[in-house]
Amino acid sequence: MGDPLHLVRTPHFDAVFMLGAEDDEATVDNVDVIVTLRDGTRYSATFLTLGAIQRWMESEREEYGRIQFQCPDLVITRDAGVPAMMRVLETAHARDDLRFLLTRLEPSVLDDDEDD
Incomplete structure (x- = not known):
């Protein structure tokens, strides 16, 4: 398959999908994602289909x-x-629901170092 870190950029946020070695971006049904808003706020999610569960x-x-x-x-x-998971994220963003749908991540030590 491709790079295990699959980046999708939108005008409002970046989403990095962490694909497994055998995952295909078109068919993956169990994947972790980190979403970073333009202001630097980060969120995580684990996307699963009912079939994967x-x-x-x-x-x-x-x-x-x-x-x-x-x-x-x-x-x-x-x-x-x-693509299906991005539709979920884009719809949630458009409705201002990302903060309810996803889990907010605390700023990392690396984020603090960037200000120095």
Whole structure:
């Protein structure tokens, strides 16, 4: 596949999708993303489709019996692929909902060093 860090730029934010070695940006159904607004505010999300959750729940039944699934920054999408996930992000931004949909990240030590 391609670069594991797949950057998508919009006029309002950048989104970096962290693809796995076997992931294809057109079909990925389980991926982490970091969204950075133009003011530097950063958010994270884990995008999953219902199919990805179901596959996980049906695998390795011994661990917790796979009776539950928890992910603190979970966003479930109907469709797989980076383009579908970008539609979610762009729609949330247009509605001023990114701060409700995503998990805000604290500024990093590197962010503080840039001011020096």
